Amino acid sequence: MSKPEVFARPWCCPEPRCETVWNYQVGTEPTPGDSFVCFGEMAKPVAFSYDGSEHVNDLNHCDYTPLKGVIRWQENEGDWVGVQRFYAIALRKLKARRATVTPPYAPGGER
Template sequence: MSEPEEFTRPWCCPEPRCTPVWNYQVGVAPTPGDSFVCFGEMAKPVAFSYDGSEHVNDLNHCDYTPLKGVIRWQENEDDWVGVQRFYAAALRKLKARRATVTSLCAPGGEP
């Protein structure tokens, strides 16, 4: 069995206790306009209760853009699975919409 891949911490990581699981950034140091996305595991889970329902987060997901800075999401595995499904569904709908718009603009298509 091979060793798990290790990812470096983003240059402006807001949580030094987080262990990166996957980090997508262009380089070690930013250049103008660079963004990154990093996913990591928390050192200690965070639990909260809302309307009597407990929710436990043990993962971090950080997005960085030059315009917004770092946005840190505290999540769990179910959140990641759900987001994966939501993005896939939205992408299918976008492709279907674009195919419809393209076919309407083609010669002989309805205006």
């Protein structure tokens, strides 16, 4: 895999009004198997109410995989902080688990 570079906007960005905060991809055009992630700020926030609670999103987070294409998430700063914390916790728990449990598969993916 090539070393990722930083580009202004993904080649398949679904929202041209989004201001890119950070785009992490390998090249300007994907090669087979490449994925990327991009974070940006919306031109106009989106608000919705669920069960009487208002939620305002002003950020975009897009994931691209060859299998699913672009998945666009509408989020806010609190969501990003939460996800960062949740990934850190999950990673700690995974490392602790792997230190004590034999994985159900071999390193190459074989069972």
